[in-house]
Amino acid sequence: MFARRASLFALALRPHGPQGRMVSNASNSKQTAKTAQSSPDKIQIPNKIERSPTAILEAIASTIRKDHSAPDYMFADDPYLIPTSSLQKRSYALAKASGKRAARHFLAKYPNLLFKDNADPSIPAYLPPKTTWPETMEPNEAAIFDCMQWGKLDKAYETYVKAKQEGARVSEECKLALFELACFFNSSDMEEEEPLEEKWAKKGVEDLKGKRRVQSANAWKSNSIADKMLEELADKSERAYCSLLKGLVKHGNYDQAVQVYRKMRDAKLVPDSQAYAALIGAVLYTQSEREERVNVITGYLKEMSKHGVAPTLEVFNQFLRVLSFGPKTNKYQNMALSVLREMKKLHIEPSLTSWTQLLLIFYPIDGKEYNSSVMRTVLSELTGKELEWRHPEDAEFFPIAMRKIAACLNDVDLAYELDALLNHGNNAAMLSSFAHVSLYYTNLFDVLMELETFDKVVALWEQLVPNTYSPNRFTMKNFIDLVDRCGAVQLIPRLWSDVVSFDGLSRATDGPMMVDRLLAIMIKHTEGDLADEWKSKFAEIVVGVQTRCPLVAEEQNDRRESRGRALNRMEWTAPMLGNLLLIALRCNGFDEAWKIFEVFSPKRASFVGSPSGRSLAALVAACVDREDVGKATSVLEAMDDLAVEEAKSSAQLLRGRADLALQEGQRALIDRILARKDKPVKIRIAETSLY
Secondary structure: OHHHHHHHHHHHOOOEOOOOOEOOOHHHHHHHHHHHHHOOOOOOOOOOOOOOOOHHHHHHHOOOOOOOOOOOHHHOOOHHHOOOOHHHHHHHHHHHHHHHHHHHHHHHHOHHHHOOOOOOOOOHHHOOOOOOOOOOOOOOHHHHHHHHHOOOHHHHHHHHHHHHHOOOOOOHHHHHHHHHHHHHOOOOOOOOOOOHHHHHHHOOHHHHOOOOOOOOOOOOOOOOHHHHHHHHOOOOOHHHHHHHHHHHHHOOOHHHHHHHHHHHHHOOOOOOHHHHHHHHHHHHHHOOOHHHHHHHHHHHHHHHHHHOOOOOHHHHHHHHHHHHOOOOOHHHHHHHHHHHHHHHHOOOOOOHHHHHHHHHHHOOOOOOOOOOHHHHHHHHHHOOOOOOOOOOOHHHHHHHHHHHHHHHHOOHHHHHHHHHHHOOOOHHHHOOOHHHHHHHHHHHHHHHHHHOOHHHHHHHHHHHOOOOOOOOHHHHHHHHHHHHHHOOHHHHHHHHHHHHHOOOOOOOOHHHHHHHHHHHHHHHHOOOOOOHHHHHHHHHHHHHHHHHOOOOOHHHHHHHHHOOOOOOOOOOOHHHHHHHHHHHHHOOOHHHHHHHHHHHHHHHHHOOOOOOHHHHHHHHHHHHHOOOHHHHHHHHHHHHHHOOOOHHHHHHHHHHOOOOOOOHHHHHHHHHHHHOOOOOOOOOOOOOOOO
């Protein structure tokens, strides 16, 4: 009965044709029937499918997506400690890296106390580094390999010398392994790997500044372990020379690498593909003439073809990189396309580095308009693919591509297409550093704020900020301007929150600019009737500004800093105080407005500029409404001292209120202001010298 149900279930799962007929082939039907007749009461177990050890975890991971409302795993901490600004994120990452380095220091200093291996099988990477060897250690080949396994090159060479002195046999393979290690690490012990957090914080900073790495300094050590081991080799084979050549290029000694290549050529030795790739990359530094670079590379490729050395992905990537530093001509662009055609012919799929170099060749100058066909072709080749790391510089593709879209193409559709590729599968892992994340999203928002609708920009801002992206001051300023242009009053509290979260008030230049811009927007959008809800929120902003940035003039900042208070150093100007005062009045905050005036009035000569006349006039009107003649005349006196045009209208307002009891001195002040004749404003131009 169970077998019959299973058969019916299998039939139900088969695809059906257009008329409801089951689509099947005769062989499957016969096999099913044969199986059912031969073993009607047996269940046929399918063959085992080989899966990876992490297959279940991969299947579970495929069912979830990134939660943009949560911080990155690196920053998972107490909510109060979760970083939001760029500076906080980098500081947090470097602090974690510092802690790991401290732990490694104690592991290296006290390995005997912490050397406990409970893992089965043992995982050497989790054990303290081996720094000491017993005095009675026998110098032999096994001891040399043990030292090399722990990255102790000096100890390995010392052991080799002792073994040679004692007549112990050391094979050529061991000598060659020691020589290769010396070439790779430049005759030094293997350096401690940087913690992931430190790599994230430091990597790609030059890309963030718009610079490209060109040449590394010559760090190759002369008369070193590598040179000594080369003499020890009885058979200086192709493998030995290739290791030396690649080590020289890796550590910046390009001229000597070319000399090694010539020695190989004279000795009828053929370099491998990795050595040729290193030579092609070194052409950028050994040849100053751009045309000569192409000729030299062409010669290398012809030799590879002659000796039957198949080119690899690295060979083509190095060629494209050299072309990206060449002249911005059609010749070099056509040459780059021919390289890609050759890769396709050899069934070598380009890596992200290949596409990055192609974009740098076709879009060399930021700010200049280009045709978007190449960018569209590149994205069409990559759309829908799960990208893999195939080259160390693959991480530069997304930030560079988005920068070219923003600076050269200004195309919102291409920006969305590239962003869709980034968010496909696990491709977001390609943004592997702080600089890459910042550069990518800064350029994305530059495009969207200029061309996209306001609602979509705000939706993306809400999604990405601050956990995925912490905007810099320029992006923040552009977003504030966008909110101003669109009259989105409801976003002003969010803007203030973002300015505070992203340390916008902590810089001496950015703080005043951000606050001044926000206050100007609030002034603009608080004219006329405003809902009580927004009045209360704007009043909270007024209080928050004064709390985080105390109202002091420039010369008082030094004294405030000396007290050690965790406040933001910001130079307030008189126009900013006037705007803050006017907003407080419009939001029913007379007491806050009067506190601001009390800060300004006795030291108004210390503040740069003067408050706007309408802000002081509004304060006089508010004092009159409260029938507070003393405060009104204090403000009027300040207006007279600053020669504000609105002083006359404010004086007339005071005189027109017959119910107010004015003292003799107050009446004299009003009469003096009203009797004053308006004089043309004289603009004083400072005398300057051209020499």
